[in-house]
Amino acid sequence: MSNRIAKRAPIVRLPPKSNFELMLARGGQVSLIFMGLVALVFVLHAGEYILAPIGLAIVIGLMLGPLASVLERRGLPATLSAALVVVLFLSLLCFFVLALAAPLSFWVGRIPQIWAELQHQLSDWRQPLDAIRGARDEIRKITGGPGLAVSVDDGSPVASVAALAPAIAAQILLFFASLYLFVATRHRTRVAILGLCFDRRLRWRVAHIFRDVEKLVSQYLLSITMINIVEGLAVGVGLYLIGVSSAPLWGALAILTSFVIYIGPAVMTAILFAVGLAEFDHLGGALLPPLLYMGINAVEAQLVTPLVIGRTMTLNPFVVLLALAFWIWLWGPLGGFIAIPALLIVFAMIRNFVPGADFWTEPMHR
Numbered sequence: 001m002s003n004r005i006a007k008r009a010p011i012v013r014l015p016p017k018s019n020f021e022l023m024l025a026r027g028g029q030v031s032l033i034f035m036g037l038v039a040l041v042f043v044l045h046a047g048e049y050i051l052a053p054i055g056l057a058i059v060i061g062l063m064l065g066p067l068a069s070v071l072e073r074r075g076l077p078a079t080l081s082a083a084l085v086v087v088l089f090l091s092l093l094c095f096f097v098l099a100l101a102a103p104l105s106f107w108v109g110r111i112p113q114i115w116a117e118l119q120h121q122l123s124d125w126r127q128p129l130d131a132i133r134g135a136r137d138e139i140r141k142i143t144g145g146p147g148l149a150v151s152v153d154d155g156s157p158v159a160s161v162a163a164l165a166p167a168i169a170a171q172i173l174l175f176f177a178s179l180y181l182f183v184a185t186r187h188r189t190r191v192a193i194l195g196l197c198f199d200r201r202l203r204w205r206v207a208h209i210f211r212d213v214e215k216l217v218s219q220y221l222l223s224i225t226m227i228n229i230v231e232g233l234a235v236g237v238g239l240y241l242i243g244v245s246s247a248p249l250w251g252a253l254a255i256l257t258s259f260v261i262y263i264g265p266a267v268m269t270a271i272l273f274a275v276g277l278a279e280f281d282h283l284g285g286a287l288l289p290p291l292l293y294m295g296i297n298a299v300e301a302q303l304v305t306p307l308v309i310g311r312t313m314t315l316n317p318f319v320v321l322l323a324l325a326f327w328i329w330l331w332g333p334l335g336g337f338i339a340i341p342a343l344l345i346v347f348a349m350i351r352n353f354v355p356g357a358d359f360w361t362e363p364m365h366r
Helices: 019-046 048-073 078-109 111-143 157-184 186-195 200-241 247-257 263-279 288-310 317-331 333-353
Strands: none
Touching: 019 048, 019 317, 048 078, 048 157, 048 186, 048 200, 048 317, 048 333, 078 157, 078 247, 157 186, 186 200, 200 247, 200 288, 200 333, 247 263, 263 288, 317 333
């Protein structure tokens, strides 16, 4: 064997990068991430017609997933358990809508009476309002600002409903189809996504993200649903005791509005104030229903909710408000419902990829 000395290529040491070059590199990465987020927001906004029902189906599917898992452990195939879960959800939804249809139609017919009563109660404020309106008109004359343009829509409500009906029906069908397919294929979807992760550590992180998302979203939605049902029952009983008509209707609406934190209770308070105007002859009596609701909601938000989910699921209230405003701006009331589940999904991802990112994990009170 000949003794040969292998020649090694000389090691070339590059000069260290300057602070300016490092800043440019980091700036390029941040700019790329920012453009990606802007593109994602644009896609979500432009695809609202399709993406909104699919997003709602995913959120509801995460909530119903544990029930489907229980059925699967009893020997049912995934397709059959998913069908049973969707049928159960649809049955409860239909029962809820049918139970509220009659009292809701009754109160819709009383809207002119409520409006007349509101004008009567606000008659004492008419003189200050006229003064403010006169000052506004004078300022517009001085500054040369445009007048208030009032447009009258001559379209028929029946024609508007007929035009929107196919779109609404298509979104409902898309929602239920997405809900069934998501629940039926959730295990195969997880396995397929994990199969794309070639790195063992990445696969471990993605598996933990799936686990945390299912746990956080299902636990949050199931806990909040039970809390809202108890709150709605308390509101209905309280309104019945003070003599408000259709108390079960307002209790059911309290359950629905409580799913949209911050905004839902405010809307419910305004509705109950209008109901109070129709039920009582004086302003003090009209304030009883909203004050009763605000008291029950305060007990639920400050005591019950923190006791049930506050220790295991804490979010910074400012981050919650930003998420709520973003999703309502993006998808309207439907976005308000999925805002917190979407935030929990992002939280699960960041918690597994960025350990120690707990700037938004502070006690959340609704």
